[in-house]
Amino acid sequence: MTLSNSIRKGRDAFNKQSWAKAYLHFKAEDLDQAQDLEDFAKAAYLTGKRSESNDLWARAHQEYFNDKNIPKAVYCAFWLGMNLLSQGETAQGSGWMARANRLAKECTECPEHGLLLVPQALQKMREGNGEEAFKLFSRAFELGQRYNNQDLMALGRLGRGQALILQKQVTEGTTLFDETMVAVLSEEISPIVAGIVYCAVIETCQKIYDLQRAREWTTALSQWCDDHSELIPFRGQCLVRRAEILQLNGEWANAIHEVQKACKLLSEPPGETATGEAYYRQGEIFRLQGRLSEALEMFRIASKWGRNPQPGLALLRLMQGQFDTARAAIQQLENEKKDPIARSRILPAYVEIMLLVSEQTKAQKATDELMEIASRMHADYLLAVALYTKGNTLLHSDETNPALECLKESWQLFNQTKAVYESARARILLGQAYHRLGDDDSAELEFNAAGNVLKNLGAVPDIERLNLLTGHSYSNNHKLTPRELDVLQLLATGKTNKEIASQLFISQRTVDRHVSNIFAKLNISSRSAATAFAHKHQLL
Incomplete structure (x- = not known):
């Protein structure tokens, strides 16, 4: 049979990883060869034409079946099923997986049997059964080794790493990730599997707070996407991960730029599951900048x-002062989350809210739990978060000296992990601790260092809070003197003017004057309004 020029060019372009050219050349012909249809399906997928790719996978499957090449028919059914499931088409995806499994029973052992173990193992992971998932991924890896199938070996090794991490064997799991990434970087595996591995490794590393690996592999993924400019499916997820790292590094403007590109790319029909994460990330940065209406929309x-x-x-x-709403929402989330890693992501917010609504006992219990999780995970960033949370809780309990020690260690760890915003927030609490101990020089140094960083970030709510704490002009807002701040903090805890005077060793008349000044500067007229203001700006 004589090959047409378009088919020949399509095959050549596909082998050179020029997927857009391959797609155009294949599209110009009425293909009837199963291998060409398979390559056409891959080219369509890699250039973002997912619906067309699904149709082509189905056609390739049928041609292989007609040719009695059952392993390859299973292969196409598997990838079609995986694609449909990832798009939320559960019924169709499950149907194609069922067909793949049924056909696989008709042929002797082959690599495709290993591929079919992957969704079974993923289901075990979702159920929290890391031990059984590890066994299934190990069988898949062994089949990959037996048939020298690099894609299957990569998926099996990746899954084993994830299953070990689920079983809290983090060091062993990340070691397998590193080995898997060597295969990716050496281009031993296909682009679709390479993209899956990149995204899964980075997502898991961020989940377990392994920021060094997350940064390293995000940089590698960015370079891979840049080297393959025609690549579409993984570019959006890459942008989200890059934005997360940029946010951590304190490059908020660049992070917003990247995540906005991700939102546009990921939300194009039929849309991807990472779209929600992209919008959430954008909302978080807006929230930290004080752009609350925009954050709410995101x-x-x-x-x-x-x-x-x-x-x-x-x-x-x-931040809007809706304390009951905030408490109800975070309490519901805390009740739902059972997995320690998932809980580690919500407990810091839970403690922050509980402290500001005077639920000290709940805050203390959650702080202890977070410290315990951090001690087991051996991740510097999480330990920094836990120590910050503990320091904040101790400050609210007037245990200033132990709070200071926690906050010093927290700041050092945030600094080491290059967490710019978090480091600045730790310095604010350090300043508060020093001020309570009467060391106003050290307090001022901490406040000034934090203020410079927050100003560069554009973290408006934190700048406003710092203005109130210091009376300095990091931005143009209300200024309370240090003594007025002391009075406001005690007033917000429910103390009377007489009790405040006794605690600060000043006359009640002086306290009365300070309260009047506070009301005037904040443009309020009641103690309840002053209390609400202190809570809203986290001055307690």
Whole structure:
């Protein structure tokens, strides 16, 4: 049979990983060869034409079946099923997986049997059964080794790493990730599997707070996407991960730029599951900048895409002074989350909210739990978060000296992990601790260092809070003197003017004057309004 020029060019372009050219050349012909249809399906997928790719996978499957090449028919049915499931087409995806499994029973052992173990193992992971998932991924890996199938070996090794991490064997799991990534970087595996591995490794590393690996592999994924400019499916997820790292590094403007590109790319029909995460990330940065109406809109869109907008939305409500709403939302989330890693992501917000609504006992219990999780995970960033949370809780209990020690260690760890915003927040609490101990020089140094960082970030709510704490002009807002701040903090805890005078060793008349000045500067007229202001700006 004589090959047409378009088919020949399509095959050549596909082998050179020029997927857009391959797609155009294949599309120009009425293909009838199963291998060409398979390559056409891959080219369509890699250039973002997912619906067309699904049709082509189905055609390739049928041609292989007609040719009695059952292993390849299973292969096409598997990838079609995986694609449909990832798009939320559960019924169709499950149907194709069932067909693949039925056909696989008709042929002798082959690599495709290993591929079919992957969705079974993933289901075990979702059920929290890491031990059984590890066994299934190990069988898949062994079949990959037996048939020298690099894709199957990569998926099996990746899954084994994830299953070990689920069983809290983090060091062993990340070692397998590193080995898997070597195969990706050496281009031993196909682009579709390479993209899956990149995204899964980075997502898991961020989930377990392994920021060094997350940064390293995000950089590698960015380079891979840049080297393959025609690549579409993984580019959106890459942008989301890159935005997360940029946010952590304190490059908020660049992070917003990247995540906005991700939102546009991921939300194009038929849409991807990472879309909700992209909108949530944008909402979080807006919230930290004080752009609350924009943040609220991003959280709402994230919810439409299936991403729970918590704890960001609860923290937003807290910033708006809607304390009951914030407490109810974070309490519900805390009740739902059972997995320690998942709980580690919501407990800091839970403690922050509980402290500001005077639920000290609940805050203390959650702080202890977070410290315990951090001690087991051996992740510097999580330990920094836990120590910050503990320091904040101790400050609210007037245990200033132990709070100071926690906050010093927290700041050092945030600094080491290059967490710019979090480091600045730790310095604010350090300043408060020093001030309570009468060391105003050290307090001023901490406040000034934090203020410079927050100003560069554009973290308006934190700048406003710092202005109130210091009376300095990091931005143009109300200024309370240090003594007025002391009075406001005690007033907000429910103390009378007489009790405040006794605690500060000043006359009640002086306290009366300070309260009047506070009301005038804050443009309020009642103690309840002053209390609400202190809670809203986290001055307690």
